[in-house]
Amino acid sequence: MLAYYLDLAVHSLKRHRMLTALMVLAIALGIGASMTTLTVLHVLSGDPLPGRSGSIYYPQIDPQDMKDYTPSVEPPAQLTWTDGMYLLHSKRATRQALMTGGMVPLQPAQSSFDPFHASALYTTADFFPMFAVPFEYGSGWGAAEDDSKARVVVITSQLNDKLFGGRNSVGQIVRLQEKDFRIVGVLGDWHPNPHFYEWYMGSYASDEDVYVPLTTSRDLLMEHDGSVDCWGNTGGDPSRLETINCMWLQFWVQLDSPASVSAYKDFLLHYSQDQHASGRFVRPPNVRLRNMMQWLDYIKVVPSDAVLQTWLALGFLAVCLINTVGLMLAKFMRRAGELGVRRALGASQRALFGQLLMESGVIGVAGGLGGLLLALFGLWLVRQQPADYAKLAHMDTTMLLATFALAVSASLLAGLLPAWRACRVAPALQLKAN
Amino acid sequence: MDIRPILSTLRRHKFTACLLILEIALTCAIICNAIFLIGQRLDRMNISSGIAEHELVYIQLAYIGERPDAMARTAADLAALREIAGVRAVTMTNQIPFGGSSSNMGVRTDLAQQKDTINASQYLGENVPSTLGIQLEVGRDFRPEEYRDLTDVYAALGKGDMNALPKPALISRAVADQLWPGQDPLGKQMYVGGGIPLTVIGVMAQLIRPNQFGDGAQYSVINPIRLSMSQGAGYVIRCAPQDREQVLKLALAKLKTLDPNRIVLGKGTLDQLRRDYFQNDRAMAGILVGVCLALLIVTALGIVGLASFWVAQRNRSIGVRRALGATRGNILHYFQTENFLLTTIGIAIGMVLAYGINLFLIVHYELPRMPGFYFPVGAALLWVIGQCAVLGPALRAAAVPPVVATRSV
Structure with missing residues (x-):
């Protein structure tokens, strides 16, 4: 039965080659554009730490003065050194890490390399276990190294490949800002996207080269890059960031149960109340505790252009589908004579409906295949774009299946109405007209 | 031309006509907004800076180690840069x-x-x-x-x-x-x-x-x-536009001899910097233009396809009309007017849709309200596309000989 329907469909499609090509092309274009943009969106709004992100939280408090204050204001996105260190040392969460980004001049021991500016993350010991960072060699550093401002460094596997040819470099020395640093760990393959923990260096595809203890970076006054938000007469002197009224640190905590989340929120509130009572905080206590995905949503990590492009592509798909519905309807109606004859010869309405739907299904499958090719081409085009997320635009299995499902269901939907209308022809009327 | 016969014919193809109108409306709405967005991006890219952009080059450096005498070294750098032939002015700025x-x-x-x-x-x-x-x-x-x-x-x-x-x-x-x-x-x-x-x-x-x-x-x-070099963002040098390459090269060499112990983080002309700054806007404008073209092409092909069907379907009635004395021009105008009617209804609905989409963009993308003149631009585009698309099938219709009326199908 189905084989016969398929045969009929192919036969009918062959009779109007141009029209068939037009319908397939319209569906392919619409599907291609939509799937390209949806894939980009899917990649951009992905979970950077699958399985772990639910227990990672970003605490916020508000230490600023009353200038520009409104009761509904959101607390700032970063912490001061004073607050960050207090929260870090209170150890109220399972794990906690304070961090910020920067650049540091790196002189390889091998003379074959010129010194270069390495992108760095200055952080604290829990960073590695909290985010379950994989290590190829060695490990992260401990709280003792944080306290003693130790000259230790963790490097990425790319840097290890570049400097040491991928060999185990733990215990080796690299020179950062003309000081000797001992390598304690080499990271494995770790590229969380979005780059959630430090978003000022770029939200996507912006891995660091080196990880240095935050205390060490301040001890040596390593260059800090990122947003420094100050209030009062501070001027933002980079050598006194610890004592002036500036917010420049990012703080993440791991909270494993709902009870510990609410306990941590209370802790933040109590801390703010205490600081308010002592006069250090001027604003009324204002705290937030978002989990990682809520936080990424809040800072609008997905570029608005990518969302806009998706809307645009979906609009385009709608036009392509309406176009196909119209053409299919016209085509089916034109075959009213033929359908009338077949009805008169005993074909049921259901059988006709099935046949017509099969025809639109064939167009859908062909359009889906074309759309898939166009989407792959579209993603290749996206990868040539200048945006920082461009090179992440690859199709995965989920999106591949989604593309196909979308194509077939879209064209079946497009074929449904025309088929339904066309199979309701009154056989006698059509025969008489002929 | 009397449009009543056209309306009564369309009433017999209500559903197909509605689909065509809907397609034109959607296309019109999207295109109005896309052209508006393109305009916004172009405005952004053409923003005037108030500086002599074509006469400026910049060099960004970082010391490898600490430099307690950075201020004096920077003064020496600036003095040396001023001596380069063709250099008109030099500064170390924070941004x-x-x-x-x-x-x-x-x-x-x-x-x-x-x-x-x-x-x-x-x-x-x-x-x-x-x-x-x-x-x-x-x-x-x-x-x-x-x-x-x-x-x-x-x-x-x-x-x-x-x-x-x-x-x-x-x-x-x-x-x-x-x-x-x-x-x-x-x-x-x-x-x-x-x-x-x-x-x-x-x-x-x-x-x-x-x-x-x-x-x-x-x-x-x-x-x-x-500022000292370690506090600032970089040296900015002004010279004649044609000297920029040469000055940049000489300046880099000079800075390297003065203190080799530093890394070049960035260098180039202000023109390049501006181009790079707006590259995302340029890409987005390109995508929008591409979408507009694709929409117009798909819509045009849809009109061609439907009109061709209608022409083929009405082959006999066209023959009858021709036999009763209608000229080729009458037939041609009939299909052109029909298309004009459908497009106009589509555009009217499209305008309302365009306004709705604009409101959505205002809320979600902090865009300004779309100026009124974008509406007629979108409308004109669709009228032109519609008339161009229908011309082929309409000419074919006009070529139907009166003798068709006497033949049975």
């Missing part, structure tokens, strides 16, 4: 227009003000106006004795000593108009940070902020504060 980083501050005119009047970008450095080629509208440039070192400024801020801070400031016309509309800004006081007073000594015609254009693209202030 470069269209560069990645910027320093911004709240500005108010009254110390008692709860909220800042504007957020302006703060340029620091020696000879910034003359090097960047900024036009002074009124007032004067800084005098040599008015400059302070940034290190001293930080020290004074640390001690809370307001008197040691440099008071004079240059502001852009946009800042002046916002802070003191209709008044002479010269000599006026403004306050930044927790109440640091600044006195306006001159107004610049225009000076763009490095980035964050959303806060007011032309809100810029210059303070007479000298």
